[in-house]
Amino acid sequence: MHSPIPDDYSASCAPAIALRGISKRFGAVKANNDVDLTVARGEIHGIIGENGAGKSTLMSILYGFYEADSGSISVKGELVDIKNANDAIAVGIGMVHQHFMLVDNFSVLENVMLGAEKSFSLATSVSQTRKALSALSDQYGLAVDPDAITGDLPVGLQQRVEILKALYRGAEVLILDEPTGVLTPQEVEQLFDILNTLREQGVSVLLITHKLQEVLAITDKVSVMRAGTMVAERTTVDTSKEELAELMVGRKVLLHVDKSPANPQQTLLDVVDVSWTDPRGVERLKSINLQLRAGEIVGVAGVSGNGQTELLSLLAGIAPVQQGHLNVCGTRVDATSLLDAKSFRHLGVGHVAEDRHRMGMVSAFSARETAIMGFEESDAYKSSGVAGALGLMSSSRVTEHCETLMAQFDVRPADPHLKSANFSGGNQQKLCIAREMEHQPKVLLVGQPTRGVDIGAIEFIHQQLVELRDAGSAILVVSVELEEVMSLCDRIVVMSEGRIVGEMESNEADAQRLGLMMGISSTSETRT
Amino acid sequence: MSQKTLPVWVDIALIPLINVLLAFVVAAGVIVLIGENPLEAVNIMLMGAFGYDEGIGYTLYYTTNFIFTGLAVAIAFHAGLFNIGGEGQAYIGGLGVGLMCLALDAWLPWYLLLPLAIFSGALFGALWAYIPGYLQAYRGSHIVITTIMFNFIASALMVYLLVNVLIQPGAMSPESRRIADNATLPFMHEVFGAIGVDIASSPLNVSLFLALICCVFVWLFIWHTRWGYAIRMIGFNEQAAIYSGINTRRMVVLTMCISGGLAAMVGINEVMGAQERVVLDFVAGAGFTGIAVALMGRNHPVGIIVASMLFGALFQGGAELSFEISTITRDLVVVIQGLVILFCGALAYMVRPTLERIFARVSVEKEL
Numbered sequence: 001m002h003s004p005i006p007d008d009y010s011a012s013c014a015p016a017i018a019l020r021g022i023s024k025r026f027g028a029v030k031a032n033n034d035v036d037l038t039v040a041r042g043e044i045h046g047i048i049g050e051n052g053a054g055k056s057t058l059m060s061i062l063y064g065f066y067e068a069d070s071g072s073i074s075v076k077g078e079l080v081d082i083k084n085a086n087d088a089i090a091v092g093i094g095m096v097h098q099h100f101m102l103v104d105n106f107s108v109l110e111n112v113m114l115g116a117e118k119s120f121s122l123a124t125s126v127s128q129t130r131k132a133l134s135a136l137s138d139q140y141g142l143a144v145d146p147d148a149i150t151g152d153l154p155v156g157l158q159q160r161v162e163i164l165k166a167l168y169r170g171a172e173v174l175i176l177d178e179p180t181g182v183l184t185p186q187e188v189e190q191l192f193d194i195l196n197t198l199r200e201q202g203v204s205v206l207l208i209t210h211k212l213q214e215v216l217a218i219t220d221k222v223s224v225m226r227a228g229t230m231v232a233e234r235t236t237v238d239t240s241k242e243e244l245a246e247l248m249v250g251r252k253v254l255l256h257v258d259k260s261p262a263n264p265q266q267t268l269l270d271v272v273d274v275s276w277t278d279p280r281g282v283e284r285l286k287s288i289n290l291q292l293r294a295g296e297i298v299g300v301a302g303v304s305g306n307g308q309t310e311l312l313s314l315l316a317g318i319a320p321v322q323q324g325h326l327n328v329c330g331t332r333v334d335a336t337s338l339l340d341a342k343s344f345r346h347l348g349v350g351h352v353a354e355d356r357h358r359m360g361m362v363s364a365f366s367a368r369e370t371a372i373m374g375f376e377e378s379d380a381y382k383s384s385g386v387a388g389a390l391g392l393m394s395s396s397r398v399t400e401h402c403e404t405l406m407a408q409f410d411v412r413p414a415d416p417h418l419k420s421a422n423f424s425g426g427n428q429q430k431l432c433i434a435r436e437m438e439h440q441p442k443v444l445l446v447g448q449p450t451r452g453v454d455i456g457a458i459e460f461i462h463q464q465l466v467e468l469r470d471a472g473s474a475i476l477v478v479s480v481e482l483e484e485v486m487s488l489c490d491r492i493v494v495m496s497e498g499r500i501v502g503e504m505e506s507n508e509a510d511a512q513r514l515g516l517m518m519g520i521s522s523t524s525e526t527r528t
Numbered sequence: 529m530s531q532k533t534l535p536v537w538v539d540i541a542l543i544p545l546i547n548v549l550l551a552f553v554v555a556a557g558v559i560v561l562i563g564e565n566p567l568e569a570v571n572i573m574l575m576g577a578f579g580y581d582e583g584i585g586y587t588l589y590y591t592t593n594f595i596f597t598g599l600a601v602a603i604a605f606h607a608g609l610f611n612i613g614g615e616g617q618a619y620i621g622g623l624g625v626g627l628m629c630l631a632l633d634a635w636l637p638w639y640l641l642l643p644l645a646i647f648s649g650a651l652f653g654a655l656w657a658y659i660p661g662y663l664q665a666y667r668g669s670h671i672v673i674t675t676i677m678f679n680f681i682a683s684a685l686m687v688y689l690l691v692n693v694l695i696q697p698g699a700m701s702p703e704s705r706r707i708a709d710n711a712t713l714p715f716m717h718e719v720f721g722a723i724g725v726d727i728a729s730s731p732l733n734v735s736l737f738l739a740l741i742c743c744v745f746v747w748l749f750i751w752h753t754r755w756g757y758a759i760r761m762i763g764f765n766e767q768a769a770i771y772s773g774i775n776t777r778r779m780v781v782l783t784m785c786i787s788g789g790l791a792a793m794v795g796i797n798e799v800m801g802a803q804e805r806v807v808l809d810f811v812a813g814a815g816f817t818g819i820a821v822a823l824m825g826r827n828h829p830v831g832i833i834v835a836s837m838l839f840g841a842l843f844q845g846g847a848e849l850s851f852e853i854s855t856i857t858r859d860l861v862v863v864i865q866g867l868v869i870l871f872c873g874a875l876a877y878m879v880r881p882t883l884e885r886i887f888a889r890v891s892v893e894k895e896l
Contacts, residue, residue, distance in 0.1 A: 318770055342773025351771070359771040364764045369757065374772040376754040391753045 014077030016041045016173050016204040017062070017093075022071035024057055029424055031057040032068070033228040039173065039221075044195055044205045046215040046236070049225035050248055050452075055208045058225070059175050062206075063095045064088040075173075094166025095175040098182075100158050104151030108161050109133060111150050112168050129168070136167050141197050156187030163194065167203075174198065175206045180214055182305050192218050210248075212241045224248055259466045262490035264293035267327075268474040269315065269349075269443045274324035276310055284310040286498040287324070292443060292474035297465060299489030299506065300478040301514050307498035308478045309354060312447050315476070316351035317344030329442045345374055350436035352429075354447025354478065360432045363421035367411075368402035370420040371435050409434040410460065426457030433461060437468055444468060444475045450484060462488050482511050494518055534880075534887055540831065544824050544872060546879050548838065551871035555864040562855055569849055569856065576848025577841035583848065585716065585730025591833075591840030592732070592797045593618075593811075595739040597818025598836055599746050600791035602827035606750055607783040608763035613660060613675030614791040615815025616682030617653040621792020623686065624652025625799045626694075626704055626806035633711035638800075641711050645800055646738070646793070653792025654785035656682060661784025665777035671784075679815070690808055704806040713801040733801035735793070742790060743829035749786075759783050791815060820873040835872075842868060 019037040023030070032054045039045045049055050061068045064082040073080055075091045082088050088095070102111050109126065112133055117125040133146050144153075144160050153161070159179060166174055176195075180188045195205055195218055207219060215222050216236060224232045224247040232247045269292035276285040285307050292298055300308055313319040315326070317333075318341050325334035329348045333339055341351070353360035361370040372381055381398050382388040402416035409430045411423070420428060429450070436444060449465065450458040465488065469475055479485050485492055486509050494502040494517040502517040556566035577587045597614040604611035611617075628648035632641055660674035690702040716732040750756035758779050761769040769776050798810040817839055824838070825831030846861030871878075 316771075317773070340773050340775065341771060345773060353771055358765075359767045362761055362764045362768045365761070372757075373761070373768065376757050376772070381754075391755070392748060393752050393754060393757070395752065 014074075015039060016043070016076060017206075018074040018077075019058070019062065020072045020074070022058065022061055022068045022073075024061060024066060024068050029422075030228045032061065035071070035225070035228075035230045037223055037230065039204050039206060041172075041204055042199050042202045043221060044199055044207060044219045046207045046209065046219035046222040047225060048210060048212065048215055048222060048244060048248060050210060053225040053248075054228040055225050056177065057228075059095070059177060059206065059208055062088065063093060063175060089169045089171070092170055092172040093175065094163075094169060094171025094173065096159065096162040096166060096177065096179060098178040100162055102150050102158060102161060104149075106150055107147050108144050108150055108153075108164075109146040111161055112146075112165050116169050132168060133164065136164055140167065140194065140201060142167075142194060154187075155182050156184070156190060159183070159187075159191065160194070163198075171203070173204045173206065175208070177208045178210075179207070180209065180211065181303065188214070212244050215244065216241060257462045257466060257487045260470070262296040262469070264296040264490075265472065267291050267293050268329055269476070270327035271315070272324050272327070274314065274321065274326065276314055276319065276322050278310070284498050285314070288498075288500055290493065290500065292476055294442070294472050294474050295469055296491060297469050297475040297477060297489045299485035299492045300476065300495055301482060301485045301492055302480075302495035302518050304480045306495045306518075308495055309447070310498075311495070312351070312354060312445055312476075312478055315344075315443075315445055316349060317341045342374070342377075345439075348442035350439065350441030350444040352433050352436050352444070352446040352449065354451070356428055356432050361420050361428060363419070365420050366417050367406070367420055367423065367431060368398050368416035371402040371405055371416070371431060372398060373435065375435070375439070405431065405434040405438060409464070425452035429453050429461065430457060433464065437464065440471070440473070441468075442473055444473055445478075446475060447478045449477060449479060449488075450481070458484075482514055486511070486514070534884060538883060538887065540826055540828075543876070543879060543883065544835075546883075547824075547871040547876065548868060550879075551864075551867040554871075555867050558860070558863060558867075559856065562860070564853055564855055569853065572849050572852050573841075573845030575845075576852075577845035581728035582730050583844055585728065585732040586844040586847075587837070587840040588716075588736055589730060589732040589797070589802065589840070590814075590843045591836045592736045592739045593794050593814040594817055594821045594836035594839050595743065595832060596793040596797070597791050597814050598821030598825060598832040599742055599818075599829065600787045601818045601822035602825070602829075602832060603746055603750065603759070603790065604783055604787040605822060605827050606756075606763045607759045607780060608766070609661075609664070609780065609783060609787075610672050611657070611675055611784065611787050612672055612819065613657060613678045613788070613815070614818045615811055615813070616675070616679035617656045617788040617791035618794035618811045618815050619679075619682045619686055619809075620656040621649040621653030621788070622795025622799045622806060622810060623689065624792060625649035625795035626707075629707045629711055629800055630694075630704060630806075633708040637710050638713055642713070642796075642800070646796060649792040649795045650789035653788040653790075653795075655788070657784040657788025657791070658781060661781040664784075665780040683809075687808065690806065694806055702808055706805050707800065711800075712804045713796070715801075731802035733797065735797040735801050738793060738796060740833075742793060743833060746790070747829045755779070755782070791818070817869070820869040823876050824872040839865070839868070 015038045017037070017039040019035060022032050022035040024032040035054070035058055037058070047055050047058070057066065060066045062073065062082070064084040064087050067083060073082055075093070080087070080091050082091070103114065106114065109129055113125055113129040118128045119125045130146060137143055142160050142164055144157055144164065150158060150161060163174065179191060183191060198205055207215070209215060219236045222234045222236055222239060222244060223230055224244060226248060234244070271288050271290040274285060274288045275283065277283045288311065300311070302308055310319065314321060317339050321333055321335050321337065323335065325332055328344065331347055357363060361373065381393050381401065383392045383394040388394070399416045403414065405411070406414040406416065411427045411430050411434070423431070446465065449461055453461065465475055465477070477485065477489055486506055489506050492504055492506050492509050492514070493500050494514060496518055552570070559566040559569050576583050578584055597618060600614045600617065601611055625645045625648060628645045629641060632644065656678060660671055660678055663669035663674050664671040687702070690704070694704040695702055696705045713733040713735055715729065716734065716736070717727050717729045719734065720727050750760065758769065758774045761772065761774065762776050762779055766776055794811055794814055799806055803810055821832055821835040821839055825835040842865050846865060849856055850858045850861050
C-alpha cells in the first residue's frame, strides 16, 4: 500500500510545494485563513475536510484561479507568483478537476495537445504529441487509445486523459479534486494503481476528498481543513478514520438525530415505473418505483451522479415525466401533463435544491428576494389597494416576511437586505429550507440538506426536518453523506446507475451494507 | 464576475466619470493633432449644449430619444438579453405612431390622439421585437444576431413604404404628408409661451414628460412587480428561475416586447413631435446610442436619465462645435461621440480592476 520513498528523495531537500500563510476572503466569508501546507516530492498528500472547509479554494489558489489575499507559494524551494493557470502549469502544477475539462468531440490526442501544441504546423504537433503520449503511457502505465473520441470513453478513462494532459504539460505536482466521486469501485482501484505509479516516478499528488477510507487507503500524509483553516497534519499510517473524522468536524462525530420512531400514514407521493432519458440520450432513471408516506423521512443514498439529481428534478416538476407516472398528493402526473415547478408547489411539493448556488437561490438577490422564490405570485407579497391590483409588490411585506423566516430559522445576520451570496453556506441553506417549509408542504424534497453547512446548523436543520415529519409531511432526503442518511432517515433506498438497487429500514442499515449496494452495477443487481 | 467589492458610489459615479474623462482626454489628443485648441473646443461644446435656451432645448430633445432607447436596452438586459435592435424597433414603432396620427389627425386633438399613438407605436415596436424574442426563446436563435438583422429589415421596409406607399402624390422627398397641426405634440416653447414664459424655439416637446413617466414605469416594473422579479431572476440565474417555476420562455418574449415597445416611443418624440410626419431614418442612431446609455446608466432609470443627458449634450454640443470650428468636421464630432461610447460602453470595466486594487490597499491600511 505504501511504496518506499524514492532513493533520490534525500537529494532533493526542498519540498515540491510549500504554501505559507495563505488567506482568501470572499465577502464576509474567510474561505482560507492563514493556511500552511507542505508536500514532499513523490508524496501522495490527502487534503480532507467537510464541504465548504476551504479545500477547493486552496487548490484554486495553487492553480491560479484565485489570487490569495496574502501568503506565499514556493515550488521546489523557489517563491513563485501564480496569477493564472498558465503560471501554474509553467512551474509544473497540473490539475484534474472534478468535472473534466475535456472537449468531448475531440480525440484523446487532440485533447492532450490542445493549448500545448509544440509547433505552428498542426501535423508536426500531432506527430510529436503522439510520440510523447505513447512515452508517457508507457512510463506511467496509462493506456488510452490516442485516437478514441473522448466523449465515447467511460468516465475512468476520461479521467486518465485529464491526468495525461497534466503530465504532458510537465506536471510534477498533480492536484486531483474529488477524483472518485464519479467512479465505480473498479475504476477507483485502477486510479489508485495509477497514483502509486506516479508516486514511484516522483510525482507529488494532492488528493482532495471528503472520503476518509480513500485517504487511508492511498495517501502518505493527510492534512485536515476545517472552516478555512488547516487544523492538523497526520502521517497516514499513524492515524485512524475516527481521529480524522473528529478533526474534520471539530468534535466527536455523534451524528445522532433525536427522533421518535416514524409512524407512516397514507402515501403522499407515488412514483410508478418512471424512466427518464436526458437530452443527450443517456438513460438516467430506469424504472424507478418509490412510495413516500406521510410522517416518514426516506433517504436516497448513492454515489453522486447515479440519477439522484434527475429524480429530484422530476419529482419537483422541473424535468417532465417521460415514461411511467407519478401520483402527487392525489394528482396523477404523466408524460401528457403540462405541469411545471410552480404547479408542483401548488400541489404541495416543497423542494430544497441540491445545489443552492445553481438553483435554490440567486446569489445577486437580497435575502428577502431569495426568500420568496417560487412564491412571488402569492397575494401575501402584494401591495394593498390599487397598487396591488396593478401588480405592484409590497416592499415592506417582502421584508417583513424575510424577517419572520430569519427569526424562525435563526438566520444570521438577520438582515433581509444583505445579498444572498454574502451569507455563510449554513445560513443560506437555512433560508432556503425556511422558504420551502413555510407553506407546510405535504411532500418535501431535500437535496443535500447539509452540504457546505456548519455543524451547528446541521443539527438545527435535521431537527426542523424531523418536526415537519412529525407534523405529517412526507420527506425525501437525497444526500451523499451516508452518516446523514442513516441517522436522519427512517427508510433508506440506494440508487446506482439510475436504478433503486436496495431498500431497508434505517435501523437495519450500516455503512458497509450501503456501500456494497452503492457499488452495484446493472449487471449484478440484487434486492434486499 | 469580480469577487471584490467596491463602495457603491465608486461603482455608480466614479467609474463612469473616469471613463468620460478618459474619453475626453483621448478626444483632446485628436483635436490637438488637427491643430486646434481642445480647451476651446470643450468650451464651445459645453456652451452649445447648456449655454443658452435653444441649446438646452436641443440637448433635452436628444435626451428624450436616448431615455427611451436606453430604457429599452436596460429592461432586456435585466433578463440577460442583449437587445441590439432598438434602432429597428424605434423605426417600426414610429411607423405605428405615424399611421395612427395620419388616420385620425383630422378628427382628434393631440391629447386624445396621444394615447392611441402610444398604443399603436408600442404595438408595432413590440411586434418587431417579438419575432427575435420568440426565435430566441423557442428556437434558440441568438438574440444579438436576429435583432441586428431586424434593424436592416426595418430600414429596408421603411424605405419601401415611404417611397411607394406613404409618400404624398407628386412630392419629391420620400416622406409622409404632414400631420395636422392640432394633432401634433406641443413644443416646449409653446407650452412655456402659454404660461407666459418666453423660451427660444427648439424641437423639444412634451414627450420629454412621457420619457420621465417611462422611467418611473420601468423602475416600478423591474423592482416592484413579480414580472420584474422574474425577469431579474432569469437574468441572474436562469436555472433558479426554472426551479422557481417561472416560464422562462414566455418571460423572454414578454421582456422583448416591452423592450421594443419602449424603443418605439422614439416615434412619439420624432413623428408626432419634432418632425410632424414620417421621414426617412428619423431614429438617426438613437437605438445604438441607447446601448451605451444603458451600459453607462447601469440599467437603472436614474442612471439612464443622467447618461442620456450626457449623450444629448454630446450630440448638441458636437453639432455646435462643427459649426463654430470649420476644421472640426461633423465626422470628427462623431469620433468624439464614438470615443465616449467606447470608453463608457465597451471599456466600461477597464479601470475597475485598478480601482479595486487601490481600494483594497486603502482598506488594508485602514485596518492596520
